[in-house]
Amino acid sequence: MFSRILIANRGEVALRVIRACKELGIESVAVFSEADRNASYVKFADHAVCIGPAQPAKSYLNVQAIISAAEITDVDAIHPGYGFLAENAEFAEICADCGITFIGPSPESMKQLGDKVKAREIALNAEVPVVPGSDGAIESEAQAFELAREIGFPVIVKASAGGGGRGMRVVHNDLNLKNALTAAKSEAEIAFKNDEVYIEKFIERPRHVEVQALADTYGNAVHFYERDCSVQRRHQKLIEEAPCPVIMPETREKLCEAAKRLLKEANYHNAATVEFLLDKDNNFYFIEVNTRIQVEHPVSELVTGQDLIKHQILVAAGLPLSVSQDEIKLNGCAIECRINAENPEMNFAPCPGPIDDFFVPGGFGVRVETFLKQGDFISPNYDSMIAKLLVHQPDRETALATMKRALQEFQISPIKTTIPASLKIIDHPSYRNNQIDTGFLESEMEF
Template sequence: MEKLISADWPFQKVLIANRGEIALRIIRACRDMGLQSVAVYSDADRDALHVRMADEAYRIGPATAAQSYLHIPTLIDVARQSGAQAVHPGYGFLAENANFVEACQEAGLIFIGPSAAAQRSMGEKTAARRTAEAAGVPIVPGAMIDDADDAEIQASARRLGYPVLLKAAAGGGGKGIRLVRDERDLLSSLRTARSEAQSAFGDGRVYLEKAVTPARHIEVQFIADQYGHVVHLGERECSIQRRHQKLIEESPSPIVDEALRARMTEAAINLVRSIEYVNAGTAEFLLGPDHNFYFLEVNARIQVEHPVTEWCTGVDLVQEQLRVAAGLPLSFSQDDIRLRGAAIECRISAEDPENRFLPATGTVLALQEPSGPGVRVDSSLYPGLQVPLFYDPLLSKLIVWGKDRTQAIARLRRALAEYQLVGVRTTLPFARWLLEQPRFITADFSTDFIAEEWDGRQTGPVESVTTEQQENGAAPTPVELSPEQMAALVASLLANDNAEQEEARRHPQTQTQGENNRWLDVARRDGLRRL
């Protein structure tokens, strides 16, 4: 793939209608190819890393997404002002908004993604189910309940058999979904699902679907060009999730063998061809305990978890998106794709896993991101960053690769131990816990794993203990540290480490006093590893 584009490309400058780590990912892809990048930012993101990294940056409004990142007229106006000829939506926000695609086209801009028609055929879930069924792709039994009264809804649920799912017709990202295990909860859950769907998508319609349980969430990455070439890049395992939000993804799936992979990827490609889809996308499936799979949805955009596929195939998906949008054919064929090794991605989000994964905020006071063989970090973090509450809480993605899943897990353990972030509660403690769980290590899990294992475990406050208390057998006492105190502790421990290493180099036979060693170990364990 060329690194520098030619002068006759239809675009030389790309507006990135997004923020955070995905905006940085697209900026880097543009820079690798010799394209200029234009960032946009709200008042809350004035000091964000993507603003600093882009060739140009424009303010688009207040902190609320509706007045900034979701405000189509402002984005189109910035594209005109900056001279951008193309728009990349990233994921989230307007990435799957057919009206935005049409607005870009009307303004003479190239939208780096699928057409409005393809988005509409997949964006509305009941229409997507009909399209999939027509393409011969297995779907979960379900029923539309738009105009049905309570008695009809209850009858439909009985016909499907409990448990059932209520799902937003215009949904995505895990919103507007309710699991109903018993008829007594059906109507109250229906009201909640409709309300959430209306709030999230401006569309309160929901439908019923038979719940496949226990199930695994498997997705197939694909990309297509305008010349009829469609290529899949294997599958990803996305079953470690909470409230239908993915936390860990890996490729390939440890449960998918060659025969099942062939069936699932064939189904995905048949579906893509049936809607004349162009650019990158993902077909998502539920895999039942009997190894039968069912269509869930198509995500008509680049996915958060695309790096694991990139590492196992050697394909730069974002650069390939740019090529396809420029009217070029795919730079590879299906025969060129060979899955190599195993990759795992860990989402690091500003959420408190000890408090039902509720969103967190704060200022990043100290940061140490991991590196080394087989480690990649896609991050929007830097010391001093103020993490807002207005947007998706994803801060960074830690991705590792190994020659097999065992090595990938070992590398992820090492990288998580190196990853230190002070000032904001994150999902790092959950990820460290997960990597020690036998069921994860042996790939014996489903989408219910977190509810079964994490939510039911015993938890307690962050504790610290002095050497004297240890020696006297006293119970640990909780210690509440402010972010500033924690930052000072981190700096002190790192300085202590450096001093010890220097002393060891100069005097190899000298050992640090046991008292200091024990305190350092305790402080590391209770002060750092729980961040």
Template structure:
């Protein structure tokens, strides 16, 4: 079997690793700026599909299908982001005789429209946040709905997520400009300016339930994840189990998630997201019809390879375990390591990774899409890796994460490592007493200095400078000894080995 991965970076690496275990060949597609990235070198076949523009590369449906056919792929895995929740792409894959490793196009379409998803949840008896039942057509009607449910309210894009097209409005006088701003942003991000409004839940927790569903109507919940530490409405740190979810609430969340999945005849991996308030009342938020960035924490506590299950389900296999078989053990935490400057409102940081040393040790996992010498560009998401740890309980997991973060060395760009270390040391986090307002309530960039090995002006601190200088010298000597030519490792492998295989194959 041969699978084309319609994605890049760390998720492409993640999928390739599982495919190797399963004895499945892989095809990587890549843009020219990604030619040196690890996922290109790791795949059995690789094909360049254009320059840097996502619309011409990783979002180009026809080009991806052409490569899949040319290299005789049997299936396509979309990863997450890009085309992973595009119902047109799912249908195009299937119409071309290929297997789409994900849900049906119909399920993607139904759950991708936030308003339709709310109606589905409502019909099966799952609580939804009070709000508008249709897109906002005019400002006056929207104001009347907002008055009825009460401020603060949340404006949301009907066609997308990731915090785009989203506005929190605390006062009526700010409402009209917020609606216009949300519609403009939604139009730009999703090509659809429909927005709706919900009651804004104060002190909210973002809790999601990971499900797996096969083609035979079996749906199970693997567990919940706490995803409340966010910047710009996007997750930064996730953990499982959630520190606020009781056994009773967990049972209700699982039951609700399974009801929603069955209502749309869902199959493959998916995530149902909920908002939980300070009194543990929960409301359906949305469904992500794809693999989630934070899936590794669930894998760490269950021992289940979710990507492997995705492939097996797509091939028509029945789930080999039941809900009773799922017995999570211990606690797992994931820190997303971004090339961002936490000193400066988490703005992206571009440049060349001059030195990179990943942490190791028992129960430490690094899913990385970047290696030393790679360039962080402006073209794509600035994620470097996902650092995941496991502990027998929450405190052990936190302390293990602190150690791993302290060992993680990345130079050449600013990263979120100091911020993640600050979080692990924060008492509110350690006690599990936090919500989605954690950053705005507690974070002060000045407090990062003790966790940052490079001072704000870019100079090394006296404590770390000798060690880094020694590491850089060793790195330079290693490269000299290897007599590295002008081509990258990835490019050489493609030219000398993969392309030879491709020529023989063709």
């Protein structure tokens, strides 16, 4: 077992890992930028090291500084959290070269599943349903036009190394395909230094459903059921819930087993999220794998009673999974609202600034994950998410009532946040009646 772990991240995820370490009897090392010197997560760690100025490139993305901090504090392992270096295969390789365990998948798994074309091939080999599309990267305009006509418009052009909605274009006819290819390739080159793109059939009005899974080095894999993440703006999630409220039980079983097969086919170890599109007929199609723990992992923890961060650490330490699939039961409904420092009335523009008033909701079935306190300052240098508000109740109706009450209690000022937007969303008839898709916010909501 590890004796000391460095968390190569900041904010609420750093605090989340620190808490898991404490309960496992493992010392924690926090790293922080000069802007985060007084952050609460730094105070709760057993050790803390400043790794540079506020700019992420000079601190949380500074591999040399992080490795130096790890060597100075003599850690056994590094937990990357999510974002920053969490899916950086080169960073994982450097950790290994330095004799430090990276709490996550191998660099090889990260590379092959991070490449959407290769991930698609793995899914096909594992007999996991995929969206009809190209077998690999598009090599010419002629090939793109031929394939688009074969599978039928609309199609979507995607960057092979993409993520977060970058390098993606939906195309409805021949006239727009050429421009979409050029734009997607250009955007992909800038964002990922890889201009390869591929084409898939565009599934109209789908839901975004993902399976939380975990695999060890002994050939064991388990799932923690699925989450519905269809409430998004600009491909960024705002509200997640588990289980998916519209999925049929037989489809759920097939979906979750498909995720496990894919991880085994990829020889994958540690936590992963296997993402799918669900169409109106309850057909599911693989889209990608996130090779890390995700922001919304507490949703799965609440409905299964399992601590995913602890499982990650134990698997990375070389231990077999401590829980079998039969022991993981689905219990009730959990919903998460991401609380971002953004102004919904200004197209969700970031809203950094001081926090003069800060009151966190509580009560039965409420969980809040944040690193903030009254008097803190929200920096413009980092992601705008400042808290996660979660509820867990026996059924969806009760969970929604609890979430509404908790959102109304949550006080953060004077900065603007997504709390009013979340209240508006959960009260919307389409959301209440499970009649949404990934385009719900753009098509039906006004802030």
